[in-house]
Amino acid sequence: MTANAHTFTVQTKGKGTYEITDEIERFVRKSGVTTGTATVFLQHTSASLVIYENADPTARTDLHRFFEQLVPEDSPDYIHTAEGPDDSTSHLRMVLTRSSETIPVVQGHLALGTWQGIFIFEHRRAPHHRTIVVSVIGS
Amino acid sequence: MTANAHTFTVQTKGKGTYEITDEIERFVRKSGVTTGTATVFLQHTSASLVIYENADPTARTDLHRFFEQLVPEDSPDYIHTAEGPDDSTSHLRMVLTRSSETIPVVQGHLALGTWQGIFIFEHRRAPHHRTIVVSVIGS
Amino acid sequence: MTANAHTFTVQTKGKGTYEITDEIERFVRKSGVTTGTATVFLQHTSASLVIYENADPTARTDLHRFFEQLVPEDSPDYIHTAEGPDDSTSHLRMVLTRSSETIPVVQGHLALGTWQGIFIFEHRRAPHHRTIVVSVIGS
Numbered sequence: 001m002t003a004n005a006h007t008f009t010v011q012t013k014g015k016g017t018y019e020i021t022d023e024i025e026r027f028v029r030k031s032g033v034t035t036g037t038a039t040v041f042l043q044h045t046s047a048s049l050v051i052y053e054n055a056d057p058t059a060r061t062d063l064h065r066f067f068e069q070l071v072p073e074d075s076p077d078y079i080h081t082a083e084g085p086d087d088s089t090s091h092l093r094m095v096l097t098r099s100s101e102t103i104p105v106v107q108g109h110l111a112l113g114t115w116q117g118i119f120i121f122e123h124r125r126a127p128h129h130r131t132i133v134v135s136v137i138g139s
Numbered sequence: 140m141t142a143n144a145h146t147f148t149v150q151t152k153g154k155g156t157y158e159i160t161d162e163i164e165r166f167v168r169k170s171g172v173t174t175g176t177a178t179v180f181l182q183h184t185s186a187s188l189v190i191y192e193n194a195d196p197t198a199r200t201d202l203h204r205f206f207e208q209l210v211p212e213d214s215p216d217y218i219h220t221a222e223g224p225d226d227s228t229s230h231l232r233m234v235l236t237r238s239s240e241t242i243p244v245v246q247g248h249l250a251l252g253t254w255q256g257i258f259i260f261e262h263r264r265a266p267h268h269r270t271i272v273v274s275v276i277g278s
Numbered sequence: 279m280t281a282n283a284h285t286f287t288v289q290t291k292g293k294g295t296y297e298i299t300d301e302i303e304r305f306v307r308k309s310g311v312t313t314g315t316a317t318v319f320l321q322h323t324s325a326s327l328v329i330y331e332n333a334d335p336t337a338r339t340d341l342h343r344f345f346e347q348l349v350p351e352d353s354p355d356y357i358h359t360a361e362g363p364d365d366s367t368s369h370l371r372m373v374l375t376r377s378s379e380t381i382p383v384v385q386g387h388l389a390l391g392t393w394q395g396i397f398i399f400e401h402r403r404a405p406h407h408r409t410i411v412v413s414v415i416g417s
Contacts, residue, residue: 001140001279003314003416005384036142037178037241037274039315039380043391045331051238053184053230058219062227063234065216070209070348077343080336088340091331095341099329099394100380102178102239102315104274106144111272113182116238133389135315135382137276137415138142140279175281176317176380176413190377192323192369197358201366202373204355209348241317241378243413245283250411252321255377276415277281 003137004031010130012122015086017052017060020132021117024103025110027134034108036138040118041100043131046090047122048097054117067093067123090123097121105138142276143170149269151261154225156191156199159271160257163242164249166273173247175277179257180239182270185229186261187236193256206232206262229262236260244277281415282309288408290400293364295330295338298410299396302381303388305412312386314416318396319378321409324368325400326375332395345371345401368401375399383416 006027012018020040028038042049053059071092078088101118104111112118120130145166151157159179167177181188192198210231217227240257243250251257259269284305290296298318306316320327331337349370351363358366379396382389390396398408 001142001417003279005313005382005389007384007389033142035144035274036276037176037315039382041380041382041389043389043394045329045337045391045393050234051184052234053219056219056221059184059227059230062217062219063231066210066231069216071344077347078340080331080334080340082334088337091337092341092344095328095330096235096374098237098376102180102241102380104144104178104180104272106146106272111144111146111180111182113184113270115184116182131391133382133384135313135416137314138274139140140281172281174283174413175415176315189373190323191373192358195358195360198323198366198369201356201358202370205349205370208355235374237376241319241380243283243317243319243411245285245411250283250285250319250321252323252409254323255321277413278279 001139006134008132010120013127014125015122017119017121019117019119024134028105028110028136031136033105033136033138036105037102038105039102039135041133046124047130048094049101050097050119050121051116052119053115055115086125093123140278145273147271149259152266153264154261156258156260158256158258163273167244167249167275170275172244172275172277175244176241177244178241178274180272185263186269187233188240189236189258189260190255191258192254194254225264232262279417284412286410288398291405292403293400295397295399297395297397302412306383306388306414309414311383311414311416314383315380316383317380317413319411324402325408326372327379328375328397328399329394330397331393333393364403371401
């Protein structure tokens with residue numbers, strides 16, 4: 001049994017989804033773990049993680065639009081707006097998705113389904129550096 | 140310390156929630172782990188996992204109805220609809236719930252609360268085979 | 279490699295968010311694990327976990343208000359209301375947030391970002407005892 005940690009950074013271009021599956025799979029292979037888990041953790045409160053359909057880009061277009069409607073930036077209700085209309089709304093979109101995902105490692109690979117990709121979901125309008133920590137535990 | 144993985148399939152009958160707590164508890168017992176974690180992972184993007192009230196079925200009726208309203212199938216906004224009005228909406232209902240849950244194992248059992256059950260939340264109208272991977276790590 | 283479990287209880291005063299980061303960090307340090315994961319699990323279906331902005335309290339005010347609007351208590355649609363208008367709505371607010379979070383442990387500490395705190399999100403009007411199980415696994 002071993003436990004490894006790996007930290008990496010993704011530069012986003014503002015709102016949208018950015019796939020990080022390959023980077024995580026690479027770290028799993030490098031860890032030498034054949035059976036165990038990979039925990040993906042995003043160290044931010046205005047971006048989040050989603051596991052989402054990664055084949056047809058229209059699925060992600062619908063995702064982006066849905067969150068614009070579910071947590072609208074033009075609502076007069078928010079008071080935490082020091083950094084603009086995407087301040088509180090970024091936190092709320094984050095809290096409706098995920099900060100951590102744990103994916104089984106089977107036969108040395110992430111046990112993802114055929115259509116699953118792991119994405120950073122950026123909620124801020126401006127580009128940001130986003131830091132991801134991956135922990136792989138197993139034997 | 141050991142790490143085990145177990146894969147099983149559930150046949151759904153279309154939209155609704157399907158409890159899988161017993162299957163996961165059985166695998167935890169079989170693993171021989173007394174202290175650790177059990178990670179439950181669903182390999183799909185049009186179904187999800189929820190931990191939900193498992194005693195009174197009316198709670199789940201409200202859950203099903205709530206998601207029909209929160210992510211309506213009759214919205215003209217979706218463009219990812221090649222497989223029908225339950226295509227993009229299934230992904231969106233998935234992203235608002237979970238792909239993975241990690242539950243502590245204490246004294247050889249899942250440390251669930253009294254009213255907690257683990258469910259597959261099927262978002263497609265048609266029956267589907269759904270694959271779950273469980274990883275148990277601990278000593 | 280070791281696996282530890284720790285259970286503790288928080289007394290809430292009814293609806294709102296209650297930070298538990300320090301209690302979890304303390305248990306991580308006590309476990310002696312330097313590289314691994316800490317899984318936080320809440321044993322309830324009418325309260326949930328969120329990782330949220332913990333610096334400016336206005337962010338949490340917006341969170342509380344947003345959930346009152348997203349899952350309104352005065353909707354006539356719910357049938358699971360034996361315990362009042364905060365019965366089904368508590369479950370629905372729970373299912374939109376989290377039951378478990380897994381946070382990497384790096385150099386003996388929770389690898390949280392600068393603005394991230396771990397909170398119990400209480401959805402019931404009345405005060406409740408809430409039980410959290412923490413599992414720390416690693417070396």
